Amino acid sequence: MRKLNFSSGPATLPEQVLRHAQGAIWDLDGSGIGILEHSHRGKEFGRVLERAEAGIREVAGIGDEYAVLFVTAGATHHFSMVPENFLGERETADYCHTGVWSGKAIEEARRVGTAHIACTSAPSFAAVPSALTFSATPRYVHYTSNETIYGTQWRTPPTAPAPLVCDASSDLFSRPLDLTGHALVYAGAQKNLGPSGISLVIARKDFIENGRRDLPPLAQYRTYAAEHSMHNTPNTFGIYVIAEVVAWIREQGGLAAMQVRNARKAQVLYDFLDHSKAWSGHAEPASRSLMNVTFRGATKDLEERMLAHAEARGLSGLRGHRSVGGLRASLYNAFPEDGVHELVKLLDDVEHGR
Numbered sequence: 585m586r587k588l589n590f591s592s593g594p595a596t597l598p599e600q601v602l603r604h605a606q607g608a609i610w611d612l613d614g615s616g617i618g619i620l621e622h623s624h625r626g627k628e629f630g631r632v633l634e635r636a637e638a639g640i641r642e643v644a645g646i647g648d649e650y651a652v653l654f655v656t657a658g659a660t661h662h663f664s665m666v667p668e669n670f671l672g673e674r675e676t677a678d679y680c681h682t683g684v685w686s687g688k689a690i691e692e693a694r695r696v697g698t699a700h701i702a703c704t705s706a707p708s709f710a711a712v713p714s715a716l717t718f719s720a721t722p723r724y725v726h727y728t729s730n731e732t733i734y735g736t737q738w739r740t741p742p743t744a745p746a747p748l749v750c751d752a753s754s755d756l757f758s759r760p761l762d763l764t765g766h767a768l769v770y771a772g773a774q775k776n777l778g779p780s781g782i783s784l785v786i787a788r789k790d791f792i793e794n795g796r797r798d799l800p801p802l803a804q805y806r807t808y809a810a811e812h813s814m815h816n817t818p819n820t821f822g823i824y825v826i827a828e829v830v831a832w833i834r835e836q837g838g839l840a841a842m843q844v845r846n847a848r849k850a851q852v853l854y855d856f857l858d859h860s861k862a863w864s865g866h867a868e869p870a871s872r873s874l875m876n877v878t879f880r881g882a883t884k885d886l887e888e889r890m891l892a893h894a895e896a897r898g899l900s901g902l903r904g905h906r907s908v909g910g911l912r913a914s915l916y917n918a919f920p921e922d923g924v925h926e927l928v929k930l931l932d933d934v935e936h937g938r
């Protein structure tokens with residue numbers, strides 16, 4: 585029996601996608617060769633790559649001024665790749681510091697140039713700051729649309745005096761994508777899009793053209809744009825899975841439908857937490873993430889009891905991130921609505937000693 589997987593990433597994927605992938609590993613589209621075995625230069629994989637990019641463009645409404653890139657690396661790679669490409673040694677980029685991930689991005693920017701903290705919600709990281717203070721001439725403004733570990737999310741992107749760069753790893757395609765003001769959006773795939781070890785980048789063509797030219801080819805965004813993400817052998821299977829996930833999103837009604845369902849799922853859990861005496865949410869209501877619901881029990885013992893009961897009932901992945909503790913339920917696109925009700929029932933049962 586498959587478990588209910590609340591993992592923060594790699595995370596649960598739609599059943600339909602897994603079934604299709606099972607088939608395609610054996611035989612891709614009746615070609616007699618599996619997706620793992622096809623040459624990346626062959627026409628069969630060529631069709632997969634086209635389908636992935638076209639699907640992404642259609643589902644998210646991405647215009648021609650943006651390139652869609654598949655980079656064989658996780659989101660962490662972009663923490664350094666972004667400043668290396670776009671930040672000069674004597675230049676400043678502004679960063680919104682909302683948690684563990686932005687902290688890592690800031691650390692990497694500081695290896696290259698100056699990172700100015702435009703806002704911070706340290707040390708509790710329970711909210712997305714509402715007031716931002718920018719440096720005089722930032723090269724770009726970086727923010728993390730959803731803080732996977734603390735469970736906060738920007739409702740709308742910040743308004744900034746420079747191009748926005750967004751780490752959207754844990755909420756890309758969970759809601760309509762507003763690219764206004766954005767020069768580059770990157771996301772590791774293993775939350776909402778597919779397997780780990782591959783990231784999707786949506787970037788303005790004119791922005792990446794202005795990046796540094798004295799870096800190794802795979803360290804320049806322009807290489808991926810110029811060579812259709814095929815400068816070297818891409819993660820063919822990852823791209824296949826992303827294409828399938830995007831097709832599934834379209835069948836479900838697109839990003840607007842995803843948002844409605846995600847809001848409904850998260851609401852069930854937040855409502856329960858708000859009314860409970862034993863459990864309490866971490867994030868401030870206005871900044872609550874629809875993807876990662878972080879919460880605590882009244883006592884450590886209660887949390888441990890809950891985790892033991894969860895395991896016994898087939899609910900997995902509810903322990904909070906090792907850096908913050910507590911509990912976390914990740915409710916990405918593919919997480920089933922019934923699963924949230926099962927979690928609420930479990931929390932209620934444990935609270936009342938059932």
Ligand SMILES: *Cc1c(COP(=O)(O)O)cnc(C)c1O
Nearest residue numbers: 658659660661685732753754772
């Ligand atoms: C998961 C995550 C990352 C890290 O992704 P890797 O694939 O491990 O590099 C970065 N940023 C955010 C917001 C994440 O959720």
